[in-house]
Amino acid sequence: MGLPIHFVADPQGWCCVGVIFLIWLYNTVFIPKLILFPRFEEGHVTAAEIWAYYITSLFCVVSLLRASTADPGKLQDSPKIPLTEKEFWELCNKCNMMRPKRSHHCSRCGHCVRRMDHHCPWINNCVGEDNHWLFLQLCFYTQLLSGYTLILDFCHYYYFLPMKAINWDLFVFRHELALLRISTFMGIVMFGGMCSLFYTQVVGILTPHAMVVFRNHCLLLRSG
Structure with a gap:
């Protein structure tokens, strides 16, 4: 059973969600077009790696939509x-x-x-009792997609063999270096930010539980 739909009328939040969506769309369009498909044609990557990128991208945008529209509690x-x-x-x-x-x-x-954790402008929603797990999913899938993108950007220039056949008449290939530099910059920002946020969220969840376990252990030692 799904959570109730919840929208927040906040123009600033809509702009933040729009920025995240545009970053997702940019990498979902240009990474396959500039790296995956040309490298697949020359035998440098497999179809499984292309499918893995699209599936990760799909999970990422679905988790964004769910975290943005789910009732936080x-x-x-x-x-x-x-x-x-x-x-x-x-x-x-x-x-x-x-x-x-x-x-x-x-x-x-x-x-x-x-149990409100915070109001996140990047999803234009609060993070609370009912959608905290969706927010963690979003952080996790964003880390996967950003990390995958950075690995592909690195391999394209420093690991894979030089391309043999490129249609240099296409606009995207004439501006390949600039487009991939933008992708790399966005990947570093998103990966670093999501790693830090995911770490703080997990620590925040585990710390109270660890304190309860420690307190119960001390009580057991005293009673014994």
Whole structure:
């Protein structure tokens, strides 16, 4: 069962999502056209490597769309609070609604989000309880696609044999170096940024769990 569709009316967020989509589109169009297909014709790469690039690219854009449009955990109006959980709820001083603890109010979205991590302008959505795993998927697939792109850019100039047959009348091949330099720059920025973000997200998830395990272990030692 899918998550409810959720849109945020934020022009700045739409611009950020548009930038990410254009970077994805740029590499999805030019990397196969400049590297994969010509190298495949000369026997330097296999069809499996082409399919792997397109599949990774598809997973990347699908995860972007899902993370951008999934409900992050928006609190409904007049939520029903079980009697046994009233002590774990508090009043939001911005929207004057009761919310569970560890929820936060997002000024861009205009409502409270359960276990809100942050508002990410690059997906134009909050990262909360219900879509955190989708955000991690996006980070992971973006790392894969960016890393794959950087490897292909490197191999094209420093590992593969020189091209034998190139149609130099085509615009893209006359500007191959400039186009691939742009691709390399975007790949480095995206790969570095996603690695840092993915690392901080995973550490943030694992640290509370590790503290709970450590505390339980200390209690067991004391009781023993």
